Amino acid sequence: MSLRSSIDFLLYQWLNAPALNQRERFSDHSRDTFDAVLDTCERIAREKYAPFNRLVDTQEPHFDGDKVTLPQATHDAQKAYAESGMLSAAQDYDWGGMQLPYTVEAAANAFFACASVSIGSGMLTTGNANLLMAHGTEAQKNVFARHEFAGRWSGTMCLSEPQAGSSLSDVATRAVPDGADHESDPLGPRYRLKGNKMWISAGEHELTENIIHLVLAKIPGPDGKTVPGVRGISLFIVPKKLVTPEGQLTGERNDVALAGLNHKLGWRGTTNTLLNFGEGKFQPGGQAGAIGYLVGRPGEGLKCMFHMMNEARIGVGMAATMLGMAGYLASLDYARNRPQGRPMGVGGKDAAQPQIRIIEHADVKRMLLAQKSYCEGALALELFCARLVDEQHTGDAASADEARLLLEVLTPIAKSWPSEWCLEANSLAIQIHGGYGYTRDFPVEQYWRDNRLNMIHEGTHGIQAMDLLARKVLMExxxxxxxxxxxxxxxxxxxxxxxxxxxxxxxxxxxxxxxxxxxxxxxxxxxxxxxxxxxxxxxxxxxxxxxxxxxxxxxxxxxxxxxxxxxxxxxxxxxxxxxxxxxxxxxxxxxxxxxxxxxxxxxxxxxx
Known part of the structure; x- marks a missing residue:
């Protein structure tokens, strides 16, 4: 078995992805173009990601008080990914995209997650830009999203705070109008933000020319008070470096400062940060407060952010799936080559007989088959959800509405099920390796460490469960x-x-x-x-x-x-x-x- 053979079967013989080419949006494509995309991504993942998975785990990001340093391999991988065009793969031709079905995009991105989820690809940047395409103004799309799709700028999502992780109603970051003319800024109503954001993946680095933060904050009323709960939350674009309405860098830093890096169990190749907004380290325009541009309407920030959050949840599910798959493939190879023990006969084991490979033992087959059922099943689930996205965007009205609702119900499962059971697959991969699996001489312990995050981020396991039972199965x-x-x-x-x-x-x-x-x-x-x-x-x-x-x-x-x-x-x-x-x-x-x-x-x- 190989990852490519599984993807080919699920895409072409189960989901019949080429049938999408009968739709106008995808009419320029064929199986040949789909295969070309898969070939390119598989090659980049093999050459630029997989060889450096251990390197980025051992050489953690370093902050010297001025900038964050990452291994050169991370820079090379990110550059290769951006040049592949995958950041804008699903976008219109006018936006530099391929008008590729999301089903194929998701399958292609699976290679990167399997090769090195820690280096990462473009999940947050693409999700950030996609949110702006759905809720931003034309200027915001042209200035921010366009540069993100091109790979020149990257994106984040800034929700959690030190005192408010999953409880977003307790967000304390504030945004106040920046001057009397704040409504007339071409990039949208301009505000000054002050507050702290925690657990921000890729929140600071030198991989791209700019970082575009999407930040949840509350706008105080005339009395200085904010609307309690999530109804008072608004969404803002806060660039690391200030830009002109034409999308050029001004050379001035925004008031966004790195307070520190979080030192993680896994995913060490990606920075995870505590960011201070408006602490005064940088003072654009001569005053403290990070400049941010309102996205959508005041008080509808969480509604806008869910566009990115739901996309990220499916991405997390795919990451968990691929980490499980990487462990499965490693333990399968190990089991095929590791001699240990002898077959049981009527009178017990015959020590005079040569040892057999451990894959011949029934319990090892059990552990391998469990991993296969978890990981290949989860891959099928994620690709099915991706197929629903295509149906939602390109199907007729009835099928699009059905796809929307099915995706609502399945999103908590697409995020949570692989994060639990493909993590279990990683544990079984360690077990198959025995004592060797518990050492850093083999990759399976890193796969487990990397995967342990996926039950936590983008909505913890318990949050997904409550979302499913309290909202999704009851909605409509x-x-x-x-x-x-x-x-x-x-x-x-x-x-x-x-x-x-x-x-x-x-x-x-x-x-x-x-x-x-x-x-x-x-x-x-x-x-x-x-x-x-x-x-x-x-x-x-x-x-x-x-x-x-x-x-x-x-x-x-x-x-x-x-x-x-x-x-x-x-x-x-x-x-x-x-x-x-x-x-x-x-x-x-x-x-x-x-x-x-x-x-x-x-x-x-x-x-x-």
Whole structure:
């Protein structure tokens, strides 16, 4: 198995990506152009990323009080990525883009995450620019987004603060109008920001000419007070270096200062920063306060920011998937080459016999098959979500609306499921290596460290669970959940006609019923604290049901292809493993949801 073979199968034989070329936006493309993009990204990842994954882990970013220093390999990789055109791949030709389907863009970017997620590609920069394309003014698009798509400038998202991580309603950063003429600035209403932002990935570096921060802040009213909660949050463009309305650098630094670098367990190749806005270290125009330009309308900052956050959540899911895949491929190679032990015979082991490779042991096969089922299944899920993005943007009105709602429901799963189970795959990869896996002589320990972040950033595991159970399955009177159930039932109806898959189809049908019953039971009292006490087990069961559906649908595609080669056998075995070993777990998870178990919620603090 290779990553490329998995991507090719999922793109072309499962999702039928070339069918998108029948749509006007993608009509210039063919499988040949898709393959060319995949070839280019695979090559850059192989040459510029993979050889330096350990280097960027050991040579952490260094701040000398003036600037941040990163290894030359990071500069070279970022330059190669920008020159590939992938930052603007999905944009219009007029914007220097390829008008590439997002499905293909997501698949192509998978190579970089697998080769070195720590070096990174362009997730935040592209997401930043895409937000401006959706909510910015024409001037903001032309000055900021255009330079980001070209790779000259990079982007961040600045949400969290030292005292307010996931609780964005407690954001304390303030923005006040900058002078009497602040409304007339060509780049948008101009404000001065003061506050602190924490955990800002790529918040300071010398990789690009400028860094464009998208910052959440509150605008005080005439009485000096702000609207409480998230309703008072607005969004601002705050460039590191000030620019003219024509997009030229003025040579003046904005009042954005690096307070320090966070020293992380993993992802060490990417800076993670604490930024001070308006501390007075730099004083543009002779006064303290970082200059920022309002995006959208006052008080709608979080609504705008969700455009980037949801995109980033799918990106995090893909990163988690690819880290799991990297560990799987490494442990598969190790298992094929490591001799250890002897086969069990009727009378026990015969020490006179030569050792066998560990891949011949049943328990090692179990661990490998678990990794394959997690990682290849998660890859299919992420590409399916990417396909929904294309449907949302280029389908007819009905299919676009359906895709929008399905994506709303699936986004918490696309972010959280790989971040939990592909992390487990990394743990299994270490286990297969034995003691060697726990050393830095092999890459699997770094994959685990890098992947451990993904359950935390872009909305923690618990936040995603509450989003799923409190919002997504209830929104629009449960229509999104009904649409998903309809898709799952369509797969069940097709699979039940095939004797080899009928048992899986019946098991999935039963699981879907359990999820539906548990959803109703969780909300039976109408009290949020009753329902949400077990939101994470609910999300685990929901996610496993979705992945079982994905695997059953992939299995149908395998059988439809007529192939009986090793790759086909492997995918069918991974599907079988998931149904036999994983799907049965949902019963225990849903039991506490259905009974609204309060064991955790009601335990007094002193009892701990």
């Amino acid at each position: 009177n449960g229509r999104g959940l009904q649409l998903l159930a309809g898709r799952i039932n369509q797969t069940i109806e097709r699979a039940i006609q095939q004797p080899e898959l009928a048992a899986h189809a019946n098991a999935l049908g039963a699981a879907l019923q359990q999820v539906g019953s548990a959803t109703k039971a969780a909300w039976a009292t109408g009290v949020p604290t009753d329902a949400l006490a077990n939101a994470v087990p609910y999300m685990q069961a929901f996610g496993h049901t979705v992945l079982a559906w994905i695997w059953l649908d992939v299995a149908l595609a395998v059988r439809a292809s007529g192939s009986r080669d090793a790759a086909a056998q492997g995918r069918l075995a991974a599907a079988r493993f998931f149904f036999h070993y994983e799907l049965p777990k949902i019963g225990a998870w849903l039991r506490v949801v259905e009974t609204r178990d309060q064991t955790c919620a009601e335990l007094p603090e002193d009892a701990f």
